Amino acid sequence: MMHQTTCDLATQQRIHVVGVGGPGMSAIATTLQQMGHLVSGSDIKNSPAIERLRALGVQINVGHDIAVVEHCDYVTASSAIPQHNIEIVAARSTGTMVLSRAEILAAICSQRPTIAVAGTHGxxxxxxxLVRIFTHAGLDPNFIVGGxxxxxxxxxxxxxxxxxxxxADESDGTHLQLPLTGSILTNIDSDHLDHFNDLASIAESFAIYLSQIEGPRIVCIDDPLIRNLPQSGDWHTYxxxxxxxFRCHDVIATDGLxxxxxxxxxxxGLSVAVSMxxxxxxxxxxxxxxxxxxxSCGIAMQVAADAVETFAGVGRRFQIIGDFNGATLIDDYAHLPREIEAVLAAAKFSDDGWKRIVAVFQPNRYxxxxxxxxxxxDAFMNADLVxxxxxxxxxxEKIEGVTGELVAHAVRARHPGQEVLYFPSRDSLAQQVSAVLQRGDVCISMGCGDIEFLPVEILQTLEGKDR
Incomplete structure (x- = not known):
């Protein structure tokens, strides 16, 4: 199916990115700058992401100012930016086209054959x-990744x-707007119910998504909802x-490998052994x-397997941050039940020799x-302490009566014997968690908010004791 994009990136454009410090929009700004466009951006505060963009030559304004959108060909912003933002209002008042992240990403994808990865998790x-495999194969791909x-x-x-x-992010329907050559679909689960009415609507959107792709569609047959999707064209399962x-089997976990x-x-029936x-x-x-x-894209199976062996991972995906008095501190982006369950199962059966699994979770979005x-x-079944x-x-918006304690209650109700602690104050969380950690523990902090800074904060409590 042909997609029509609203932005022509074949020639140099002047583009302003509102909320440029966010992970999604900073990746867009990086790509546009490296494509040769004249890119500017704005955000409410400095950050490492903004400093990296400045180093690339992106002009960034801290704070919002209507003057920065003058003479722009396009202004773009993520769905997290309110439509009453003064830069967006100013752009529209002068007739400058304001693009969603989905629209600017679609314009980028239209420049080259594009492979996407879609699904609720993974x-x-x-x-x-995929980036590692294509790079190892000498193809040096363009890429935009959420980490x-x-x-x-x-x-x-x-x-x-x-x-x-x-x-291909489904949270706001972006996946349906991208002009794609091929796609992987990892799984379908309940999320983003503010955009989708129910799980059936999510599944339907992925069915439409796959129907729009003419090239290879690689789908996980283990997922029951994917198994029931209508099949057509270049469709392969794993x-x-x-x-x-493509069947995976004979899994052995030893010493972190x-x-x-x-x-x-x-x-x-060609087979390859994989080590990761x-x-x-x-x-x-x-x-x-x-x-x-x-x-499916022509890369030899052994070349792909060799690339996986050299894969260093992704930031905030089971990322080992440091050691606190003999306890290993790990940061992970998991924030949905199946993701948390998968991360804790990985720790439980990894053969790393950890004595206790301590799961620290920050719920996200009221x-x-x-x-x-x-x-x-049931998401924390493999944790010894939650x-x-x-x-x-x-x-x-805050909702009366909706707090993190609802999650604590849910875990206690399903597993009355499990040790569950509720520490509502984020400010004192590092001190409280460090007080319960023991030598030999693995402490996995999970969520997509500022919980990512918790491991470093715990290490800083150790530095304070050493002074």
């Missing part, structure tokens, strides 16, 4: 794996390559299921999907917790 890791690809030390790059690799076209086999069951530093069965699936897509808090009841803090709003 998008960032699978996209990053820092540690091998590349960035989450976005434009090399003018023949291939572009991106995440998973543990014995019927999968995971080894397994991928078999292409479509023809002669990623933990967990969910990452076995992520790797298998990435290898399947690479093979509107999400208002409807989903009970779904977290610590819940209060909700990180992510710009959502």
């Amino acid at each position: 998008k960032t890791t699978t996209t990053s794996l 820092d690809v540690l091998n590349e030390s960035t989450g976005a790059r434009w090399t003018n390559s023949q291939w572009t690799i991106v995440e 998973g543990f299921d014995t019927t999968a076209d 995971t080894e397994f086999v991928i078999t292409d069951q479509r023809g002669a 530093s990623l933990r967990g069965m969910h990452n076995v699936l992520n790797v298998t999907g990435a290898v399947a897509m690479a093979v 509107n999400r917790m208002a409807v989903m808090s009970t779904e977290y009841g 610590v819940i803090t209060d909700i990180y709003s992510s710009g959502t």
Whole structure:
């Protein structure tokens, strides 16, 4: 299906990015700058992301000012930026086209054949794996990823390559607007119910998404909702299921490494052995999907497997931050029940020798917790100690009676014998968590808010004691 984009990036444009410090928009700004466009941006405060953009030559204003959108060809902003933002209002008043993130990303994708990774969970890791495989194969792809690809030390790059690799985010319907050559679909789960009415609507959107792609569609057959989607065209499956076209099997986890086999069951049954530093069965699936897509694009299966062995991971995905008195501190972006369950299972069965798993979770978005808090009841089954803090709003309106304690109640209700602590104050969380950690623990802090800074804050409490 042909997509028409509203922005022509084939010639140099002057583009202003509102909220440029956010992970999604900073990646867009990086790409546009490296494509040769004249890029400016604004945000309410400085950040490391803004400093990296300045180093690339992007002109950034801290604070919003209507003067910065003068003489721009386009202004773009994420859905998190309110429409009454003064720069957006000023742009519209002068007839300057204001583009959503989906629209500017679609314009970028239209410049080259583009492979996307879609699905509720695993998008960032699978996209990053594709980048590593294509880079290892000498294809040097353009990419836009929702986290820092540690091998590349960035989450976005434009090399003018023949291939572009991106995440297809479903949260605001972006995935339906992208002109794509091929896609991986990892799974379908309940989320973003403020945009979708229910799980059935989410599944329907992914069915439409796949129907718009003419090239390879690589889908996880282990997911029951994906299994029931209508199939057509260049459709290949992957998973543990014995019927999968690309089947992963014989998984062994030892000393922080995971080894397994991928078999292409479509023809002669070619198999490759894979060794990776990623933990967990969910990452076995992520790797298998990435290898399947690479093979569908003409990359040899062994080349793809060799690339996985050199994959350094993604920022905020089971990222080991440091050691606190013999306890290992890990940061992870997991914020939905299935993601949390997968991360804790990876720690439980990783053969790292950790004595206790301490899970620290910061719920995200009041509107999400208002409807989903009970779904977290079984997510922490593999944790020995669960610590819940209060909700990180992510710009959502506070709802009376909706707090992080709802998640704590859900876990206690499902598992009355499990030790669950509720520490509502984010300011004192590092002190409270450091007080309960023991030598031999692994402490995994999870969420998509400012919980990412918790491991460093815990390490700083140690430095304070040493003074």
